Amino acid sequence: MEIISAGLVSxxxxxxxxxxxxxxxxVVRRQRRYLDDEGVVALSMSWLPGEFADSAPELIAPEPLPKMTxxxxxxxxxxxxxxxxxxxxxRPVPAEAxxxxxxxxxALVLTMTNHYWDQHGSVTEYATDFLGVDRRLSAEYDMP
Known part of the structure; x- marks a missing residue:
């Protein structure tokens, strides 16, 4: 994983x-690129309310986080x-990506967009992953 950028933006x-x-x-914007032996797996962009940078300044540092966002x-x-x-x-790939x-x-690529809500019903994170060319999206779940 590479941290491409992290910081406060409009x-x-x-x-x-x-x-x-x-x-x-x-807002906090964190951009990461995931790579493997075959090239780019995904480009991930996370967005969080800017106020989070006050209590978690690691969010705006271009370094890996000590735990998941x-x-x-x-x-x-x-x-x-x-x-x-x-x-x-x-979705079409933005010029900067x-x-x-x-x-x-x-170019059209497969994307996954995530919304995370907190216990009060407010969105705490909005993220979009642009998958690399010829990559597949899969999920595996235990069934009750």
Whole structure:
């Protein structure tokens, strides 16, 4: 895994809507690229309310986190992720992401977008993963 960037930025419209914030509000943006012997597995972008950087400054450092994002958020803010929604779709690769995925801007790739809600019903994280070319998305679950 490579940390591409981490910091506070102004929320684009899609992110602001997902997090329930005003467009342009400060948000944490973390961008990571996952690689293996065959190349790029995925490019992952996580967005969190900017206020989280006050209690968890690691979120805006371009370094691996000591635990998963939602674990760090819970530890520092008390906001525990209790619900998640995943949406799988084909989306065009944004121009700034294309070189990181080794594809042309606008190419359609498989994506997974995640929303995480806390115990109060507020979104604590919004994330999108752009899968690398010829990568598959799979999940395995225990059935009750």
């Amino acid at each position: 929320a684009p419209a899609e992110v602001a809507e997902a997090l329930g914030l005003a467009e342009g509000a400060p 939602f674990g760090l958020v819970e530890e520092r803010t008390g906001r525990r992720a209790v619900r998640r929604r995943d949406v799988v779709s084909l 294309a070189p990181l995925l080794d594809v042309r801007a606008g």
